[in-house]
Amino acid sequence: GAVVSQHPSRVICKSGTSVKIECRSLDFQATTMFWYRQFPKQSLMLMATSNEGSKATYEQGVEKDKFLINHASLTLSTLTVTSAHPEDSSFYICSAGGQGTNTEAFFGQGTRLTVV
């Protein structure tokens, strides 16, 4: 199946700094990428939908200035957590859909962010 690579897998940062998470589709063109967040022992909640070459669509309650999403190419979307705070600590996971994805959305490995 298609491969989605997410990097880094783990990151620890200080409060007030920004962290960038990358999501790459390795063997197909992802016209759409999705960013999810998972709190400990909870389900995955969609944060935003990222479309190549256009602005991301954010779900209700997600601060677009806090979570900057860029989808500049058909193989790369980035999520930047700006001015991170401890409450932003979470598991972030991306998925990709688009050309070559006929039945499923392919997920990256996830990024565990810890803000100290």
Place this chain on the structure above:
Amino acid sequence: GEDVEQSLFLSVREGDSSVINCTYTDSSSTYLYWYKQEPGAGLQLLTYIFSNMDMKQDQRLTVLLNKKDKHLSLRIADTQTGDSAIYFCAESWTAGNKLTFGGGTRVLVKP
């Protein structure tokens, strides 16, 4: 909006069958998925079913779909200790699109 619900926890003895249940509310759901998540790891797609099917079998996994009742189940035959994980059902109205996840069912397999 869409809502997907699962029971929180399931305990099963090794070698027995496990059945994980899921209900959803969106009648336009076309694709229904089961994912497995092990501690600290990402999501592994186990299987999926189209809404025009009522059953799908893949080795030890059997998915049953009752579209009328919007009820989905995953049966794992001959459950092994390696099957201990959290299982998420999810739905989407089109392929490769955003998914709405259930809360996850934590399965504990006891020897």
